[in-house]
Amino acid sequence: MISKYVSKAVHHFVKTGISTHICLDLNSSIAGLNEDLINSFVNFESVYFSASIDGFGSVNEYIRHPSNWITVSENLQKLLLGRSDRINISVIIVVQVYNVLNITDLLRWLNSIACDYTMELAIDPAILSVAILPDAAKATAARRLERFASECRLEKRRHVLAIAEMIKATPKFCSVTNLLTFKRFTEALDSSRRQRLDDVCPELLQYLSE
Secondary structure: OOOHHHHHHHHHHHHHOHHHHOEEEEEEOOOOOOHHHHHHHHHOOEEEEEEEOOOOOHHHHHHOOOOOHHHHHHHHHHHHHOOOOOEEEEEEEEEOOOOOOOHHHHHHHHHHOOOEEEEEEOOOOHHHOHHHOOHHHHHHHHHHHHHHHOOOOHHHHHHHHHHHHHHHHOOOOOOHHHHHHHHHHHHHHHHHHOOOHHHHOHHHHHHHHO
């Protein structure tokens, strides 16, 4: 979501004519993004827009509640239509417990619409780090990324493989205590949002119950 203050500032820069001397750097979940803002990008010297998306479909809706996937996907594709040498659009993905097993669904979609992306591993809160997962779950996630690396765009292959290696190399923080804390955290989250992790990531829960 782009705050109203940022939108007002952007429109002020355009109205006063100083936008042509400004390099604009924005980050947003793009759950809400008006077309006037998108159309204003052409008035800036350069624009670097990073969309924060952490899953495909219901996974992103779960992690970035109360976002709507149809809105998010449509907004990203609107942004991509305005790409140019001066307007750069990319997606930032935070890989964490809730999405690590199915992150390749998002990567394949981004690949299909020719959208650039960068992944990083979640560190905070620690309870959402992939480090708390059993080795078997981390191995499955890494294997899926390695498989995707063979079909992704050549310039992204090294990055995808590096994330797979980082997942395999995360410290072993899988313990009864950490998993119990994760369970309580997730139950509290689900209760406050009226969601169910079971509905979105049943495979994850299967690994955690083994």
